[in-house]
Amino acid sequence: MSKGTITLILAGGLALSGCQSATTSSTRAGEFGCIAGTVGGAVVGGVIGATIGSGTGQLWAVGSGATLGAAGGNALTCY
Numbered sequence: 001m002s003k004g005t006i007t008l009i010l011a012g013g014l015a016l017s018g019c020q021s022a023t024t025s026s027t028r029a030g031e032f033g034c035i036a037g038t039v040g041g042a043v044v045g046g047v048i049g050a051t052i053g054s055g056t057g058q059l060w061a062v063g064s065g066a067t068l069g070a071a072g073g074n075a076l077t078c079y
Contacts, residue, residue, distance in 0.1 A: 005046075005050055005058075005062060008046075008059075008062060008063075009042070009043055009046035009047065009050070009062060009066055010043070012042055012046065012063070012066045012067075012070075033077050034074070034077050034078040036077070037073040037074065037076055037077025037078065038070050038073045038074040038077070038078070039070070039073070040073055041069040041070050041071070041072050041073020041074065041076070042066045042067075042069050042070035042073065043066075043069070044069050044073075045065035045066045045067070045068050045069015045070065045072070046062050046063075046065050046066035046069065047065070048065050048069070049061040049062040049063070049064055049065020049066065050062045050065070052065070
């Protein structure tokens, strides 16, 4: 995997983690778990997309995988 792809995955994960809404709990641990789940899902989804995609479609596969992974991680860890 190239450095550009890894940079894109990490930048996308960080950008998506900034879109988190405030949690209802007042503890920092709950907020950290929510952000970590979203970013972790984006990274895992991006890596899976990078392994599935090939050629010029690989960028689309990475972007789609990161987006869907972030949404899945958010749904699992944020309540």
